[in-house]
Amino acid sequence: QVQLVESGGGLVQPGGSLRLSCAASGRTFSTYVMAWFRQAPGKERELVAAINWSGGRTDYADSVKGRFTISRDNAKNTVYLQMNSLKPEDTAVYYCNIHPPKYDYWGQGTQVTVSS
Numbered sequence: 001q002v003q004l005v006e007s008g009g010g011l012v013q014p015g016g017s018l019r020l021s022c023a024a025s026g027r028t029f030s031t032y033v034m035a036w037f038r039q040a041p042g043k044e045r046e047l048v049a050a051i052n053w054s055g056g057r058t059d060y061a062d063s064v065k066g067r068f069t070i071s072r073d074n075a076k077n078t079v080y081l082q083m084n085s086l087k088p089e090d091t092a093v094y095y096c097n098i099h100p101p102k103y104d105y106w107g108q109g110t111q112v113t114v115s116s
Contacts, residue, residue: 002025002027003024003107004096004097005022005023005025005107006020006021006096006107007020007022008020010111010113012086013114013115013116014086014088020081022034022080022096022107024079032099033099034072034079034099035070035096035097035098036049036081036096037096037101038112039093040093047061049068053074055071058070064090069084081096086112086114088114093110094112095107
């Protein structure tokens with residue numbers, strides 16, 4: 001059974017940092033484009049960042065460019081999202097998935113709340 005388990009979320013003040021992790025099990029994802037998505041209350045899920053199989057190419061939503069960094073460790077079947085200079089508008093549930101996303105791979109996500 002394929003599982004993607006996100007962790008690392010929490011409550012942080014504006015300007016703070018968090019590092020999210022996405023651990024995959026059930027199959028290897030080393031050949032897939034992996035991505036982080038987020039969904040804020042009342043809004044649609046959106047793509048935040050994506051990374052190709054080797055880590056040599058990354059893409060970011062305009063709203064997070066220069067603040068977030070996606071990376072991966074294929075040996076650990078894990079994808080990371082380093083989030084710096086967090087803003088209240090970054091508050092959302094964060095999910096990882098392949099890209100384009102596969103319905104069956106959505107996990108529970110990890111809540112990120114940016115508030116003073």
